[in-house]
Amino acid sequence: MNCIIIEDEIPAQNILKNFLQKIPDIKLIGAFQTATEANAFLKNNTVDFLFLDINLPDIVGIDFIKTIQNPPYIIITTAYPNYALDSFELETIVDYLVKPFSFDRFLKSIRKIKKLTTIKETSTEDKYVFLNIDKALHKLFVDDILYIESDRNYLTFVSKEKKYIIIDTLKAWKEKLPHHFFHIHKSYIVNTNYIEKIAGNEIYISKKRIPIGRTYKSDFFKVFR
Secondary structure, eight states, X not given: OEEEEEOSOHHHHHHHHHHHTTOTTOEEEEEESSHHHHHHHHTTOOOSEEEEXXXXXXXXXXXXXXXXXXXXXXXXXXXXXXXXXXXXXXXXXXXXXXXXXXXXXXXXXXXXXXXXXXXXXXXXXXXXXXXXXXXXXXXXXXXXXXXXXXXXXXXXEEESSOEEEEEXXXXXXXXXXXXXXXXXXXXXXEEGGGOOEEEXXXXXXTTEEEEOOHHHHHHHHXXXX
8 A cells, every 4th residue: 555644844754654664565655744745746646545734834734635636545643632523524534643642553543544445445346356277267256265375386265165276376366365365474365354363373264273474473463463
């Protein structure tokens, strides 16, 4: 997911930048001190969401939102909590962060964004894939996939009903699947909607114990703790 920051105070910008560096699947593609600069950028670029300070030098943040055509999701950041009621009247605003805010509170906002983005993607993208098996295409609904297991050059798609084995790589499928699919081990991608339990360094999906790899552990627990 891509985002931008609209914040006139550089120290506040730096806090957001530092927090965002800890979220591996979010890319910061711009930081602006005025709404005018941000508006020019948004006319030629698409973002999934943005962080917006209310008190900007050239316009009040709430008024700026009303000028954006097809606005993305927005997380308000401000030192003034009295604006919260007015801001939530705008549907595009997802959360309201009152400065100073902790990383844990910031992470809650990110989770809200990810959930909404997943819902949006599911409604607009294909809800199924075709797997090429023995020279035939087999239709598999994405939401039915419990997890994908890799064994050398083979992938096993484990669904609610059956298993499908194809020749491919996890890396290729990681780019195709919605955000609720998480790469938790070099050999596994899991559908987080089906996680039944997390215990130690393992997750449980439909009686299957799947290890959380050391390389992936930090990113996983940033989201699921």
